[in-house]
Amino acid sequence: MGMTVTEKILAEHAGLDYVEPGQLINARLDLVLGNDITAPVAIGEFKKLGLKRVFDTEKVVLVPDHFTPNKDIKSAEQAKVLREFAREFKIKNYFEVGRMGIEHCLLPEAGLVLPGDVVIGADSHTCTYGALGAFATGVGSTDMAAGMATGEAWFKVPESIRFIYHGKMLPWVGGKDLILYTIGKIGVDGARYRAMEFTGEVIENLSMDGRFTMANMAIEAGGKNGIIMADNITKEYVKKRARREYKIFTSDEDARYAEIIDFNVGDIEPQVAFPHLPEKTRSVRQAGKVLIDQVVIGSCTNGRMEDLRVAARVLKGKQVHKEVRLIIIPGTQDIFRQAIREGLVEIFLDAKAVFSTPTCGPCLGGHMGILAAGERAVATTNRNFVGRMGHPESEVYLANPAVAAASAVAGRIAAPEEVAGDGI
Numbered sequence: 001m002g003m004t005v006t007e008k009i010l011a012e013h014a015g016l017d018y019v020e021p022g023q024l025i026n027a028r029l030d031l032v033l034g035n036d037i038t039a040p041v042a043i044g045e046f047k048k049l050g051l052k053r054v055f056d057t058e059k060v061v062l063v064p065d066h067f068t069p070n071k072d073i074k075s076a077e078q079a080k081v082l083r084e085f086a087r088e089f090k091i092k093n094y095f096e097v098g099r100m101g102i103e104h105c106l107l108p109e110a111g112l113v114l115p116g117d118v119v120i121g122a123d124s125h126t127c128t129y130g131a132l133g134a135f136a137t138g139v140g141s142t143d144m145a146a147g148m149a150t151g152e153a154w155f156k157v158p159e160s161i162r163f164i165y166h167g168k169m170l171p172w173v174g175g176k177d178l179i180l181y182t183i184g185k186i187g188v189d190g191a192r193y194r195a196m197e198f199t200g201e202v203i204e205n206l207s208m209d210g211r212f213t214m215a216n217m218a219i220e221a222g223g224k225n226g227i228i229m230a231d232n233i234t235k236e237y238v239k240k241r242a243r244r245e246y247k248i249f250t251s252d253e254d255a256r257y258a259e260i261i262d263f264n265v266g267d268i269e270p271q272v273a274f275p276h277l278p279e280k281t282r283s284v285r286q287a288g289k290v291l292i293d294q295v296v297i298g299s300c301t302n303g304r305m306e307d308l309r310v311a312a313r314v315l316k317g318k319q320v321h322k323e324v325r326l327i328i329i330p331g332t333q334d335i336f337r338q339a340i341r342e343g344l345v346e347i348f349l350d351a352k353a354v355f356s357t358p359t360c361g362p363c364l365g366g367h368m369g370i371l372a373a374g375e376r377a378v379a380t381t382n383r384n385f386v387g388r389m390g391h392p393e394s395e396v397y398l399a400n401p402a403v404a405a406a407s408a409v410a411g412r413i414a415a416p417e418e419v420a421g422d423g424i
Contacts, residue, residue, distance in 0.1 A: 002252025004160040005229050006195040009135040009249050013118045021159040021258075029059065030134075031113060032147040033121030035103055036064035040081040041141035042122055046148055054089050055151035061093040061112060062086055063103040066360040071367040101332025101358045104128040104216060104300035108208075109332055111241030115230035115248045120144065120153050125300050125382065127218045131211035132238065133230030133248060138219065158224040159258040160195040162251075165202035167266040172416040174310070175210030176302060176380065176400035178202070179217045180271040182263070184281030192222035194258060197251065202265050203228055208237045209306035216301045217382050220278040272378075272413060273398035276386045284403050284415045294377040295320075295408040296389075297401050298329030298356070299363045302380035305335055307401040312344040314405035314420040315351040321411030326353040327369045333358060353408070365389045371396075378407045 003011065003018065011019040013027040034042055039062055046054075054060045062082045067075035086094035093112060100106065104125050107113045115133035119126060122144040129136035139153065147153050165178060183190070196218045203211070211228050218226025228234075230248045238246070269283035297303075297311050308330060320326045328348050330336040336358065339345050348355050362369025363381040371377055371390030376397065379389065384396035399407070402416040409419045 001256060002254040004195065004197060004255040004257070005133065005249050005251045006135055006160055006197065006225060006227055007157060007255070009116055009118060010155060010157055012116070012247070012249070019157045021157050023157045025155055025157060026152050027118050027155055029120060029147055029151050029153055030117040031059050031061060031119040032144060033061045033063070033103060033107065033119065033123065033126060034144050035066055035123055036068060036075070036078045036082055037066045038122030038141050038144065040078050042144035042148065043081055043085045045142050045145035049149060051149055054091070054148045057090050058092045059151065060091050060148050061107065062091055063095045063100055063106060064097070065100055065103050065358070066364060067366050068097055068100065068359055069357065099333065101335070102300045102303055102360055105303055105331030105335065108132060108212065109241065109334060111238065111243045114238055114242055114244070114246035115234060116246050120147050124219045125216050127223065127226050128212055128216040128300060130215035130218065130225050130227035131208065133228060133234055135225055135227065137225045156193070158193055158195045160197050160255070161191055161259045161261065162197045162199060162257045164260065164262045165198070165200040165265050166262070167202065167264040169202065169265050170269060172270050172400070172402045173265070173268055174400050175206060175213035177268055177271045178265065179214045180273050180278065180281050180398065181268045183217065183221045183278050184271070184273070186221055186261070188220060188277055188279045189222040191218065193224045196221065196223040196226040198226065198228045204231060207306055208233060209304040212304065213301055217278070220382055270400055270403050270415060272403065273384055275384050275395040275397065278382070278384060278398060284399070284413065287413045290376065290397065290413045292324060292378055292407055292412055293375040294325045294327070294369065294371065295404050296327045296329070296362050296369055296377060296379040296381060297404050298327070298331070299360065299381040300331065301382045302401050303329055303331030303335070305338055307380065308335070308339050308344050309342070311401040311405040312347045314402055314416055315353070315409065316347050318351055318409045318419060320352045320408045324408050324411050326351070326408040327356060327362060328353050329356045329361065330358055362389055378404050378413060380404050
């Protein structure tokens, strides 16, 4: 019996020829990631062990991105813990403000994650790196501490669900819509502790930015990981970034899947996920004229160049509704710089948007976009739980960058073609 791409990667890193779902393994790690919220807890546990070094100073990555630039004394103390640990243990990949970015945008851009890797991160959206054909999953801070100490982690091999996307995408539809539609169909626990393997002709032609978006939100369906088999698009992306050798894995034709789910993307319109779960999806045309107070374009889900370009196409020559706040956040410093070079920042500023330094900030209700009671936001982020972006009585509607930009102009949830016409 053959193996899926996820099973092959885990087998290789466990030193085994074959693994099957449900099997318990100990796997070698290529990277261990922490941020300014989760890493301080892991560092505390690590120090309790009395260790004098991490397993590999180049394979531990620390990125202060959630509350940075620091918003208050507590967040400053959190970041200080990372800074001092990096200095003491000679961590090569510590990214200070000015060099940092949103972690799940930064690590692929910096060539730190590659196809075939096994990566754990003390952040649930570590699954983003599956877009590169890696096995990547979020863990708790204590597991991060063990990973930093040993370079290994314990896993139960997950079953896999194969998602096949075929057909031709409609105007203004992208990776965000594909994953929101998928979550709407299977629910937020529809892939619980399973690998979500995204395949089909649509995925084969999807950009890396679109792939990152899809893998990023696997956790919103309960997935252990999301993964797309590496191909020529992947190789083109990593060839100028890779710092080391890598190995590409693909699923066998006779691999076993718990389920196989097929979607015709011609049926998928731009999606909006209503409060308070990512599964509460409907097409933007079915959303109704929901008045809004704020729009956020950014995050580890949609803060990449493709996302900013799409938003700029909608916003060019337009202005944000006078009763709406539009906050745009690039995923990394390089994306920030490229947006300046392409004239996107000028478009955003002319539209009366705020353009920020890279930060997770408003996504988790951290800072730079907190919602008050009764306020509504359209966001290109990944979660819309109760109180996710601020007050428990606020509401978050998830959408792609085109819908978000159009909604900012209209002052309500709006389809992109209402503002910018057809095409993308």
